[in-house]
Amino acid sequence: MNRNIKKVAVLGSGVMGSRIACHFANIGVEVLLLDIVPKDLLPQEEAKGLTLQSGAVRNRIVNASLETALKTNPSPIYSKSYISRIKTGNFQDNMKDIVHCDWVIEVVVERLDIKKSVFDQVEQYRKTGTLVTSNTSGIPIHLMTEGRSDDFKAHFCGTHFFNPPRYLELLEIIPTPDTRPEVVEFLTRFGDKMLGKTVVLCKDTPAFIGNRIGVYSMLAITHLVEGLQLSVEEVDKFTGPAMGHPKSATFRTADVVGLDTLVNVANGLAQNAPDDEAKAVFQLPTYITKMVENKWLGEKTKQGFYKKEKDDKGNSVILSLDIQTLTYKDQSKIKSTTLEATKPIDDIRKRMKVYEQGTDKAATLFRAMHYPLFEYVSRRVPEITDDFYRIDDAMRAGFGWELGPFEVWDALGVRETLEKIKTEEKRLPGQTGEVAAWVHDMLNAGCESFYQVIEGVKHFYDIKTKTYQPIPGASDLIVLDHIRDNHTIWKNSGVTITDLGDGIINCEFHTKMNTIGGDVIQGLNKAIDIAEKDYRGLVITNDGKNFSAGANIGMIFMMAVEQDFDELNMAVRMFQNTAMRIRYSAIPVVVAPFQLTLGGGCEFSMHADFVQLHAETYMGLVEFGVGVIPGGGGSKEFALRASEEYKPDQIVQNTLKDRFLTIGQAKVSTSAVEAAELGYLREGRYAITMNRKRLLADAKAKALELAEAGYVQPAPRQDIKVLGNQGLGIVYVGASSMHAGKYISDHDKKISEKLGWVMCGGNLSAPTEVSEQYLLDLERKAFLELCAERKTLERIQHMLTKGKPLRN
Structure with a gap:
């Protein structure tokens, strides 16, 4: 059957729920966002004479959550106009409205009993065939279907979005034995094409794939820090972009996510994966335990591995934690011969080889964290997935790695790395030095890498057939x-x-x-x-x-x-x-x-x-930021587009003003x-x-x-209507008033007037039709004149040296 998603219900409006709702609104879907009804009135509600039966009170929690989400930066929604696609309500009054929804996504708190009570209501009101999914990150998916109807079970699975759902590409799909294959196929296709996700099919194992491997990798580093005598800022310097990881690297990421969140996942893995040979890695180092006790949880508590303070001069400074003394100190400047050697290498795969072969602390950490990681991920197949490429997909899409662990292993050479894994001195708990047998089988079969590109399509080593097979969907790309x-x-x-x-x-x-x-x-x-x-x-x-x-x-x-x-x-x-x-x-x-x-x-x-x-x-x-106007046809093009928008019954100067400000404010x-x-x-x-x-x-x-x-x-345009002096008057008056109010500098005023001159077609006594080439000549002349200005050169130099605009 054809399945269309026109309306989605999101149950739970917390950090994840509200943002999932926004992302569905981004793709044009109507969203019903629901949450619980408050139990008590707020003082300001009492002062207004409201009661617990008032609509504003009953929807207070969901409306406040959505409002908070919409204020975050970066925004979870593409355009403010899309907010109207989201309707809010509460579980008591509006759960009945899910009968009109094609997909119900549960995003309530991580407690099985609460989730089951929500599903009781969903079961009561959903229409037959409606998709129902849970966004849980830790509770086994199959436990949620106990006591549910056959139709519910057939259309139910886990859909684990990563936060923030607009920006992080990973969507894990976790079916149960009862989930129909066509449901999984539909969600995979919808997640890929409509939601823009890297969709990873997971088994129903603790923390699924992304968090299982990602948290292992982060905690492995926390265990290595003390033995390698590394500072917090050293670790983040070594495990950041040079290694193909995000700028937030390791400890900064922990601060952003929240140490409590990391600890909860780690504790869940320690309890729920008793047969994991590296389960001791999920036992927290003493310094992290003490940080949690001190409530140094990261950004949410204003301090974690980093802390922002004011110095004696009132300037903001960011201190780093000394994990030995648990005191904060000024950050030291990090130098590394290995990182210097990797700087000129753009190809991430070649960079990995250079990184591995270094002799300083950065290279030591690289080897100490990667060799056990290779061993660990090899042993997770087939436990968490039958196909290892899904692990790489999850780490790229969910944790922002440029290369997944098997891709890094390929870059270093699979066969030559095996001996290094065996002899690595900095062992982690549970590390034996032996990778899974299937890796040896792969090499014995004459397959020297995990991946191959064949006729432009990426293939992976298929463990079952011991041959290279195309990654599903790769031929479409x-x-x-x-x-x-x-x-x-x-x-x-x-x-x-x-x-x-x-x-x-x-x-x-x-x-x-x-x-x-x-x-x-x-x-x-x-x-x-x-x-x-x-x-x-x-x-x-x-x-x-x-x-x-x-x-x-x-x-x-x-x-x-x-x-x-x-x-x-x-x-x-x-x-x-x-x-x-x-x-x-x-x-x-x-x-x-x-x-x-x-x-x-x-x-x-x-x-x-x-x-x-x-x-x-x-x-x-x-271009305003470096003291010039757009000189590659941009100024001309906005004059052309303004011309197309001029209408006889409108004040044309307003159209010109809107176009002018888009460039003038460098939007x-x-x-x-x-x-x-x-x-x-x-x-x-x-x-x-x-x-x-x-x-x-x-x-x-x-x-x-x-x-x-x-x-x-x-054919080039010859019919562009420009306003001449009629428009220039508006531009010059506006620039003068902004300058008088000290909103713009002398040089800003000069740039604004040059842009106005181009967009209005120069000194013309009346609105006139001109050619594109006429405007391009004006544009180029204005650009060159601004390049001759000392203040423009100061702005360009500042951008080149500091990487940010100068206001002069």
Whole structure:
């Protein structure tokens, strides 16, 4: 049967429940969010004459929880307008309304008796065939079905979202023996395509997969710290981005999550996994026990492994905990020859090899934590999963690791690491030095790695057949790393052009932060040349962490400092011309941005025939922060879009003002949806991909669709209405009043006036229709004039050296 999810009930509005509700609202689903009815009135409610029967009182808990969630930063919701998709209520008055819901998600407190009582009510009101799932992270799923009807059992399983559900990709699905296979298949597909998740099928074992391995890894480090005489800040420096882990690393992550949460999971594992050979790792070190006793639980108690204080001068300083004395001290600057050696290595797999071979404390910790981890994860197969690749999926998606443990093991060499595991001196409790037998069987079968890429598709070693099999769903994806070697048709230092098949090629940036300099401009023009000659369409995207941080401002700074304005003029003209080629090429161009898409990256997106963007795209024209206006066609493009929005019965200056302020305030979207609301995307010319892994395949499909529809090269616009002096008056008055009120500096005022000059078409006595090239020439002239300003150079230098804007 076809199953559609139009309305979801979320039972429990705490930290997880309210945020799960928001994420379902993000994808367009109606949400019914319910929680308990308060037992007592608050003083302010009594003062208003309210009673326990008043609606505002009965829904106080759920409304307060949702309000708290919506105030958090980063936000759990794509757009404020989506809040209306969430209706709130309570278990007593509104549980009957779940009859209209297609999926009921229980997210109440982690107590089996309470969950069962909630399911009693669900059973009473749900319609036959309604999905029911629990978001528990610790209670065995099968225990929740005791006493339930056959239909309930058939449509019930665990769906464990990780917090925050909008941003963390992992969704664990835990079926029971009674769960119908088609239910699991549906949830897997829905979680992947609609919710944008990496869906990991788990067995009903303690802490499932993500927390079982993730908490083991974290606690293993807490046991190693004292023996290796490492400080808190050393551990976080060594186990952060250099190792392919998040910036929060180990102890900072514990502070954010809450030490009590970590301890609860650890205690649950110690009690519920009695046969785990490494169960002693889940026994807490003494210093953590004392921290919990002191209620040093992290951010929620204002101190944990780190503590923020004011120094003698009133400045905020962050102290770190000395785990030997349990006192706080100033953080020391961490130096490591191993980390220095890894810095220039972008390829994470090559970096792992260098990290392992170091001789200092960082490398010692790397070996001491990874060798037992390899042993541990090998022994969890088939206990927690039959297929080891799910462990890697869970650690990447749930804990933000760039590589899962088996992928790291592959990078180090499976066979050569076995002896190192045996001889590692820094043993953890339960570590024997022997990995699971299936690893030896794999090597004996002539398979030297856990993974192989075969014809562009990632395969894993299948333990049952002792052969490599494609990872389910991998053939639907396009991964540049997997096809680049065999399908590259051109490259330079900043760009690689790859044949995606079916007549579509991809242009990929791979500069630092994917900034746009001469090499990228050359590569983009070459990609259009190639596509126009021999192909049907072009996609512009990459596999980096961010689509693009914008133009290479270091290059602009050098030209401006040396007053080489002829060269700078040529560079800006080339940038503009490249944006215009993206728009007016003979083949369809689809740009597929994600994460940071700033400055020039935003401008290229704005000029594409179509933008296929990831839901988590943070797009903006941020040039004001470095003292200039958008000079790659962005200022022109906002004038063009304002022109299209002018209506005879409206005050056109208001439309101009909105567009002007988006650039003037350097507004960056917090989601793809907000990028559209800010005007960076055009109606009918963009689509959102929820799952980042699917972005390139979706973009290719769109390019192919445009080509097959009979793409016709458009003609440059000659009909852009600009307001001239009529608009400039508004801009100048607004800038002057902001300056008089000390909201903006002298230089901000000057930049604002330059932007207004471009968007209004210069000194024109009346509204006039002009060409794109006319506006581009104004834009380039204003950009160059601002680059000649000392305060602009100060702003660019500050951004280059400090990484943040200067207000001067």
